Amino acid sequence: MTLKQDIDAFVAQAASRMPTDLVAEVQASIDDAKRSGIEARARKAGDSAPAFTLPNAHGALVSLADFVHSGPVILVFYRGVWCPYCNLELRAYQQILGEIRAAGGDLVAISPQTPDNSLASIGTNGLEFEVLSDAGAEVAAAFGLAYPVPAAVRRTTAMFGVDIDQVNGAADSRLPITAAYVIGMDRRIALASVDADFRVRLEPAEALAALRALSAARPTLAAE
Numbered sequence: 001m002t003l004k005q006d007i008d009a010f011v012a013q014a015a016s017r018m019p020t021d022l023v024a025e026v027q028a029s030i031d032d033a034k035r036s037g038i039e040a041r042a043r044k045a046g047d048s049a050p051a052f053t054l055p056n057a058h059g060a061l062v063s064l065a066d067f068v069h070s071g072p073v074i075l076v077f078y079r080g081v082w083c084p085y086c087n088l089e090l091r092a093y094q095q096i097l098g099e100i101r102a103a104g105g106d107l108v109a110i111s112p113q114t115p116d117n118s119l120a121s122i123g124t125n126g127l128e129f130e131v132l133s134d135a136g137a138e139v140a141a142a143f144g145l146a147y148p149v150p151a152a153v154r155r156t157t158a159m160f161g162v163d164i165d166q167v168n169g170a171a172d173s174r175l176p177i178t179a180a181y182v183i184g185m186d187r188r189i190a191l192a193s194v195d196a197d198f199r200v201r202l203e204p205a206e207a208l209a210a211l212r213a214l215s216a217a218r219p220t221l222a223a224e
Helices: 001-016 020-035 064-069 082-094 097-102 115-125 135-142 152-158 164-168 204-221
Strands: 053-055 062-065 073-077 106-111 130-133 147-148 174-176 179-184 189-195
Touching: 001 082, 020 204, 053 130, 062 064, 062 179, 064 073, 064 179, 073 082, 073 204, 082 097, 082 106, 082 115, 097 204, 106 115, 115 130, 115 135, 135 147, 135 174, 152 164, 179 204, 189 204
Parallel strands: 073 106, 106 130
Antiparallel strands: 053 062, 073 179, 147 174, 179 189
C-alpha cells in the first residue's frame, strides 16, 4: 500500500468516530491555513535550505551540515508523536531507510516537541534515523512552515488526553504544516512538498527518487 492509501483509510476511520461539527471545524482550519498563503511563503525547490542545529532525542546537537557533508538528505517536518498521520508517514520512511542510505543519502525528521517526546516517536514507530526537536518551531519558521496551533486541532487532541503545549514544552506553541524536502550537498532544495492539509503527504518513493537523482549527479559534479 502507498502512504496515501494508508492515510485515506485512517481518515475514513477517524471521521466515523469524530463529532460532525468537529470534522467541519478541522476542515475549516485547514481552509484558513491555505488562505493564509503559508504554502506560497514556504521554501521551494531551488531555494537554499536554512542551516540549523537541533538536539536529537538523546539531547545531542545535530546540524544539517552533518548530513549534507556526506550526501543528500530527506528532511521531513512532522507535528508530533500524537499525530497519527505523522506516525504513518514516519513508518513509511523507515521502511525505505535502507534504500535511502544505499543511495548515499540519509533521512532526518523534525518536530517542535521536546526530546523526550521525540524519543517516544522513535519508540512508537521503530525509527532508526535522527529525530530532532525544534523548540518553538524556530527552524520550521525559517523554512516558512510554522503557524499557530488551530483551535480545532487543540480540541481534537484534547479528546485523546493530549496537551500540545505540554508535548512541545512551550505555551502557545506552533506547529509546522506538512512538509518534506530533498536537499543536496550544497544545501540547495531539489524537491519540496508543502501542504497546509496535514492529511496530504509526499510519497516516500518520490523523495527517494529525487535523492537518487542527486546522488547519481555527484560524479558528474566532481568531474567538472
